Amino acid sequence: MSSSVATRRAASQGRIADFNQTVILNAIRRSPDGVSRVELAAATGLSAQAVTNIVRQLLASGLIAEGRRAPIARGKPRTMLNLNPDGQYAIGVHLDPAVITYVILNLVGETLAHASRPTPADPDPELTTREIVAQIEELITETGVSRGKIVGVGMAAPGPIDVDRGVLVDPPNLSGWQSVPLRDAVRDAVDLPVLLDKDVTAAASAEKWQGGGGNFLFFYLGTGVGAGLVLNDEVFRGKTHNSGQIGNMIVSNDGLPCSCGYTGCLGEGSHPRRLVQHGLAVGALDDDVDLDDRLQVEAALVQLADNALTGRAEAIGVMDEMVRGILKGCEDITLLLDLDRIVFGGPHWRTLSPFFTEERFSELYRRHALQSIQPITVSGTRIGEDVGAVGAASLVLDHTFSTNPAVLLAG
Amino acid sequence: MSSSVATRRAASQGRIADFNQTVILNAIRRSPDGVSRVELAAATGLSAQAVTNIVRQLLASGLIAEGRRAPIARGKPRTMLNLNPDGQYAIGVHLDPAVITYVILNLVGETLAHASRPTPADPDPELTTREIVAQIEELITETGVSRGKIVGVGMAAPGPIDVDRGVLVDPPNLSGWQSVPLRDAVRDAVDLPVLLDKDVTAAASAEKWQGGGGNFLFFYLGTGVGAGLVLNDEVFRGKTHNSGQIGNMIVSNDGLPCSCGYTGCLGEGSHPRRLVQHGLAVGALDDDVDLDDRLQVEAALVQLADNALTGRAEAIGVMDEMVRGILKGCEDITLLLDLDRIVFGGPHWRTLSPFFTEERFSELYRRHALQSIQPITVSGTRIGEDVGAVGAASLVLDHTFSTNPAVLLAG
Incomplete structure (x- = not known):
C-alpha cells in the first residue's frame, strides 16, 4: 500500500510540475511584448x-527566448521573456472533398508556408494518402524547418470520424473513404505524430487561436455545412x-425535399450540388451541368454567384433562399447555446460571402430573442481559406500549451 | 510591488487550501460506504x-462525520469518514407559470420536505414573492432544521433571466414579471443567501446530481419547452x-403557424395552450375552453391526454404530432452537440409521458445519424415533478462542493 501511495504521490508531483510549466508558458504566450521573471x-x-x-528549462528546450532588457526604477534591468517562434512547428492538413490544403505553423501560430491541391476525383484513399504524404514532405523541404522541431501533423477531415482509431467512418461527400485509417497511414509514412479531428472542430480551433474564445459558432460552408463550436x-x-x-x-x-x-433542411438548402440544381430548375444558369461531376458543380456554383452579383433575378432568388435558411439555422443554434458571435468560413465562404449582407444580418438581429440581453455579432473568418488546415495545426500546438489536450497525437 | 506579490501569493495559497479542502470533500462524497484518511x-x-x-477542519464544521471503524490486517482499525447528511441544508424554489414547488435538501441531496402551490393567477409579483417567503419559512419550521445550517435558497424561474442582477427579464408565460428583482426581494425577506437560475438549467443540474454527468439534454416540458444541457x-x-x-x-x-x-415551430407544437387549441380544432375535446384561462387549459390538457389514452383518434393524432415534433427537435440538438442521452421531465411530463412510446423512440434511433458511433438513450427523469426545485437547491449545494460555482449566491 505505501509504495502505491508513494508512486501516486510522485505521479501527482510530476503532474504539478507539468502544470506549473504550462502555466508559465501560457503567461509568456499571453504577453506578446514580453514578460519578466518577477512579473511571472x-x-x-x-x-x-x-x-x-x-x-531555465523552457529556455533550454528552445520554447522561449530572452529578449530586450527593460529598465526599472532601481537595480538591474529585467530581461524580458518571449515565445521563440522557431521553437516548434506544426503541420496542418485539411482534407476537404474538393480541395486538400496544407500549412506549416510556427509556435506563435504564424503560417510559414501553405499549399493546396484539388482532391483527386477518383475515390482512391491509398493514392490520396500517398499524395498527402508527398505534399507534407515537400512543405518540410520547402520551409527548411528542422524535422526534430515539428511536434506533429494535424489532420482535419469531414465527419463522422472515429477519433480514438483515427479513422474516417463514412463521410457522406467522400465516397470510397469508409473506415479508412488515415491517421496511422500518414503517421507510418512521415514518421511524425499525427492527430485526426473533424474539419469544423479544426476551423473553430483556428478561430479561437486567432480571434479569441468566448462562446461562438463557426458556421462552416464546404461541400457540406457544419457547426464548429x-x-x-x-x-x-x-x-x-x-x-x-x-x-x-x-x-x-x-x-x-430531403x-x-x-423538406427545408439546412443541408439540402446550402450544399453546392443542390444550389446548382436549384439554379438550373429556376433558370438561373444557362448551361447544363452534370450534377455528379464535382468540378462541374463547383464551376457552376461560381457562375451562379456571378449571375446573382450581376443582377440576374433568378440567381439572386436562389442565393437569398440559401442565406435565409443558413441564418435561420444560426439563430436556432445561437438561442439554444446562448452564444455571443457567429463566424462564417470554409471552402465556399469566398464564393458565397457577398450574399451575407448587412441587411440579412439585421433581420437576424431583429429576430434574435436574446438580443436585449446578449447582442450577437456576425463576421467572416479572418483566416481565409486555410482555416481548416491552420486549425488542424493549432490542435497539434495545443499539445504544447495544454496539460490535457483533447485529441490524441498518435506517435 | 513586493507587497502586492505577497498579497497575491497569500491569496493563491488561500485558493490552494480551499481547493484541497474541496478535493477531500468530493472524495468523501464519492465514497458512500466511507473512506479512511489513508485512502484519501x-x-x-x-x-x-x-x-x-x-x-479536522471538516469535522469541526460538521460537513463530515466519523463512521464505522474498518479492521485492517495489522495495527489500529481505520475510522471511515462520511458526509454528514445534516451538516448543511439547501432550499430550492421552482417558480413555474402553473405551480410553485419548494424542497429542502440535506447535504447528500435527499429531499427532507416538499410543498407545491398553484401559481397565483393574478400577475402580482409582490404578492407572489410574499407567498414564496411565507412558504420557505413554513418549510424551515416544519422540518425543524437549524437556520444556521441552511446554505441558501436556490430559485429556478423561466428565462430569460439577468443572472447578475437576479432578475426575471421578460418571461413569455409569466405576465407582470418583467424586470422583477426576485432574488434580492426573497433574500431581504428570508435573510438567507439566494441565487437565481433558469428552470431548465436547474432541472439539468438535478439530473446530473442524481443520474451522473456525461453529455445530455434535459428536455423540459412546462408551460413552455426548453433544453437543459x-x-x-x-x-x-x-x-x-x-x-x-x-x-x-x-x-x-x-x-x-407561429x-x-x-410554421411548425417546436414551441407552438408543444405548448399546452396550443395543444388544447389544436385538440379543439380537430374535435379531440368536447367542451369549450377559455384559452386565456391557464387553469382551464391545464385541465383540458389532462382531458386531451385521457381522450388519447382511451383511444379517441383525434386526440391520438394531436399527441402523435406533438411527440414527433419534440423528438425531431431532440434529434437535431443531439446531432449538433453529439450527446449520449436525452432525459424528459418538467411539470407536464407526467401528463404527456404515455405518448413517448418505445415505438417513437425507435424511430428516433433509426433516424439518428450518429447511432453507429454514438448510440443515444432516452428516459424520463427519476426525480419527478420536483426536478426544478431539487435542481435549484442542488445549485446552492454546488457552492459547498465547488471552488468555483457558476452562479452567485447573493447574501
Whole structure:
C-alpha cells in the first residue's frame, strides 16, 4: 500500500510540475511584448525560485527566448521573456472533398508556408494518402524547418470520424473513404505524430487561436455545412468528437425535399450540388451541368454567384433562399447555446460571402430573442481559406500549451 | 510591488487550501460506504499531514462525520469518514407559470420536505414573492432544521433571466414579471443567501446530481419547452445563463403557424395552450375552453391526454404530432452537440409521458445519424415533478462542493 501511495504521490508531483510549466508558458504566450521573471511570479503566485527553474528549462528546450532588457526604477534591468517562434512547428492538413490544403505553423501560430491541391476525383484513399504524404514532405523541404522541431501533423477531415482509431467512418461527400485509417497511414509514412479531428472542430480551433474564445459558432460552408463550436473558451467536440452535424435542421417552410423525409433542411438548402440544381430548375444558369461531376458543380456554383452579383433575378432568388435558411439555422443554434458571435468560413465562404449582407444580418438581429440581453455579432473568418488546415495545426500546438489536450497525437 | 506579490501569493495559497479542502470533500462524497484518511491521501496525492488537517477542519464544521471503524490486517482499525447528511441544508424554489414547488435538501441531496402551490393567477409579483417567503419559512419550521445550517435558497424561474442582477427579464408565460428583482426581494425577506437560475438549467443540474454527468439534454416540458444541457459533465449555461431556448426550432413541415413567421415551430407544437387549441380544432375535446384561462387549459390538457389514452383518434393524432415534433427537435440538438442521452421531465411530463412510446423512440434511433458511433438513450427523469426545485437547491449545494460555482449566491 505505501509504495502505491508513494508512486501516486510522485505521479501527482510530476503532474504539478507539468502544470506549473504550462502555466508559465501560457503567461509568456499571453504577453506578446514580453514578460519578466518577477512579473511571472507575481502573475502566477509561484515562488521566484520555481519561476527561475521553469524558465531555465523552457529556455533550454528552445520554447522561449530572452529578449530586450527593460529598465526599472532601481537595480538591474529585467530581461524580458518571449515565445521563440522557431521553437516548434506544426503541420496542418485539411482534407476537404474538393480541395486538400496544407500549412506549416510556427509556435506563435504564424503560417510559414501553405499549399493546396484539388482532391483527386477518383475515390482512391491509398493514392490520396500517398499524395498527402508527398505534399507534407515537400512543405518540410520547402520551409527548411528542422524535422526534430515539428511536434506533429494535424489532420482535419469531414465527419463522422472515429477519433480514438483515427479513422474516417463514412463521410457522406467522400465516397470510397469508409473506415479508412488515415491517421496511422500518414503517421507510418512521415514518421511524425499525427492527430485526426473533424474539419469544423479544426476551423473553430483556428478561430479561437486567432480571434479569441468566448462562446461562438463557426458556421462552416464546404461541400457540406457544419457547426464548429467554442463554448466557455474551449473547443467543444461532444462525446465522440462528432458534434456539429446540422444538415438535418429544418430551416425553411418552403425548401427542397430531403432524403431524410422532411423538406427545408439546412443541408439540402446550402450544399453546392443542390444550389446548382436549384439554379438550373429556376433558370438561373444557362448551361447544363452534370450534377455528379464535382468540378462541374463547383464551376457552376461560381457562375451562379456571378449571375446573382450581376443582377440576374433568378440567381439572386436562389442565393437569398440559401442565406435565409443558413441564418435561420444560426439563430436556432445561437438561442439554444446562448452564444455571443457567429463566424462564417470554409471552402465556399469566398464564393458565397457577398450574399451575407448587412441587411440579412439585421433581420437576424431583429429576430434574435436574446438580443436585449446578449447582442450577437456576425463576421467572416479572418483566416481565409486555410482555416481548416491552420486549425488542424493549432490542435497539434495545443499539445504544447495544454496539460490535457483533447485529441490524441498518435506517435 | 513586493507587497502586492505577497498579497497575491497569500491569496493563491488561500485558493490552494480551499481547493484541497474541496478535493477531500468530493472524495468523501464519492465514497458512500466511507473512506479512511489513508485512502484519501492515496487517492488525492496530498500528504498524510495535509489530509489530517483538512479532515479536522471538516469535522469541526460538521460537513463530515466519523463512521464505522474498518479492521485492517495489522495495527489500529481505520475510522471511515462520511458526509454528514445534516451538516448543511439547501432550499430550492421552482417558480413555474402553473405551480410553485419548494424542497429542502440535506447535504447528500435527499429531499427532507416538499410543498407545491398553484401559481397565483393574478400577475402580482409582490404578492407572489410574499407567498414564496411565507412558504420557505413554513418549510424551515416544519422540518425543524437549524437556520444556521441552511446554505441558501436556490430559485429556478423561466428565462430569460439577468443572472447578475437576479432578475426575471421578460418571461413569455409569466405576465407582470418583467424586470422583477426576485432574488434580492426573497433574500431581504428570508435573510438567507439566494441565487437565481433558469428552470431548465436547474432541472439539468438535478439530473446530473442524481443520474451522473456525461453529455445530455434535459428536455423540459412546462408551460413552455426548453433544453437543459450538461456538456462534458458540467451544467452548460451559455454566455448569459440563458441557453436552452428551443421554442423557435422548426420541427415539422405541416405544423401550426407561429408568431415568429414560420410554421411548425417546436414551441407552438408543444405548448399546452396550443395543444388544447389544436385538440379543439380537430374535435379531440368536447367542451369549450377559455384559452386565456391557464387553469382551464391545464385541465383540458389532462382531458386531451385521457381522450388519447382511451383511444379517441383525434386526440391520438394531436399527441402523435406533438411527440414527433419534440423528438425531431431532440434529434437535431443531439446531432449538433453529439450527446449520449436525452432525459424528459418538467411539470407536464407526467401528463404527456404515455405518448413517448418505445415505438417513437425507435424511430428516433433509426433516424439518428450518429447511432453507429454514438448510440443515444432516452428516459424520463427519476426525480419527478420536483426536478426544478431539487435542481435549484442542488445549485446552492454546488457552492459547498465547488471552488468555483457558476452562479452567485447573493447574501
